[in-house]
Amino acid sequence: MALVSPSEIARPFLDEVREAVAELPPIRLVGLLASDRPDAASYSNYAARGCAKVGITYEERKVPSAQLSRAIFEANTDPEVHGILVYYPVFGGARDRSLQNEVDAEKDVEGLHGFWTQRLYHDVRFADRAKTKKAILPCTPLGVVKALAALGVYHLERKPREQLEGVTVTVFNRSEVVGRPLAALLAHDGAVVHSFDIDGVVRYEREREEPGTITRAEALRESQVVVSAVPDPSFELIRADELHPEAVCVNVAYVPNFADDVEATAKHLLNRVGPITVAMLLRNTLRLYRNFAS
């Protein structure tokens, strides 16, 4: 039974957020929906249900894409709004990346603002110099980290920054939203990470990010952890015979990235992370409220 339930991993985080929220004045999260994509509407529904579970007020605002920047501006300047979530892609590419940075860092529940990614990539774990406000991390990479901790990959008895020493990870995907931040987070805790995408392979170790030379076959054979987030259905599925015998496998994409035989042979297979991502979103919302609004 290698298959892992994402809801079970998410549950303790939801419980923790619910208990904290119960003690606080109303916390309000606004979701800005500016595209017709079904996955955007679906993520908004998940966010709404997650918020309902923990007692955070969720408000979905449908806006024409041309008005999105304005809607962000209004939410930024509204003291009754504590968190802002935008469902990307809207325009795609550099323009979306600009919009991500128009959301005030103090309301950016996704942790995608440069203020937060600067901290992430340089392993600064607080928002302030006095170290009173813990930093926000992007929901999906953070969710994968929490899942790996729940699955016993982290050596929690060791000091921070050493808990993944001796662990090799392969990540398929190097986007700015999932693969790159995840590789950096794992490397900061001591892992060696091989990151593959259509442009080739990059090796992460501590703060180093360098072109890699390893092949997919070699990387998979030596990796105790394999995370895949490739949306392309033509991706060559990862087969059981390619994996390390003790591999923990996490599928982040909406389509399967692992072959059917992996479930039976991997140490653990987490084949979707959505519920964990939503739990991290709620946790980030609470953290921003505590850091900046309360």
Next chain:
Amino acid sequence: MALVSPSEIARPFLDEVREAVAELPPIRLVGLLASDRPDAASYSNYAARGCAKVGITYEERKVPSAQLSRAIFEANTDPEVHGILVYYPVFGGARDRSLQNEVDAEKDVEGLHGFWTQRLYHDVRFADRAKTKKAILPCTPLGVVKALAALGVYHLERKPREQLEGVTVTVFNRSEVVGRPLAALLAHDGAVVHSFDIDGVVRYEREREEPGTITRAEALRESQVVVSAVPDPSFELIRADELHPEAVCVNVAYVPNFADDVEATAKHLLNRVGPITVAMLLRNTLRLYRNFAS
């Protein structure tokens, strides 16, 4: 004699910065050069020369692209560094846009950080609610605005936000760095702006940004101002016979976007803006120092 000298337009701004800098402790601008592109090195040289002219200390730091994020982090956290300039493109696209937002807004002399573009797109002219700190605008669009003011396009006798009423502008280019912010700035002052790029035409009026229906020929015929910033040498050059008889023309690209006959017939032709852009960079450096470091 339609041809205008960009150095002459830049001069009063340089004088103003020099006089102010002379009264202040040393101001330090760091330029991060992480690509081998000759235009990057050349812009760094222009910045160095501009800084020398006005008394700002300039330091060029050559860094491997993989270390750029780290170099930004170090400059962000160094209290002796007051301004940071990164020469793009480095990786291109979304990753460069991420890096632009890793520079602290308080040191972002280019005005490309989301903190500044939010203000630009929503016509908020100060960095703070008390309106004590004037906002930073991106250098090239700001330089074009200052050039148009010097060339008599702005009705400076009118109130702010009305000074371009009755003026129609055509802009070729809608990048996040030049064309979009420029169109927004002009529209905030009352102009109607037709913005063309390979994806079509967009119409800007006040805060509205909507798909346009006008053709290039119609837009040019009614525009008293034409700004072009198309790097592609296959761009169809703008000819004199397409222009409004009183057209003020500004070429922002490194390659000519106007045909040879425009110089003789346009009211004014400014065929490069580099020196004005550099003057705005120095002006922004001074403004950030006054707003946040002094």
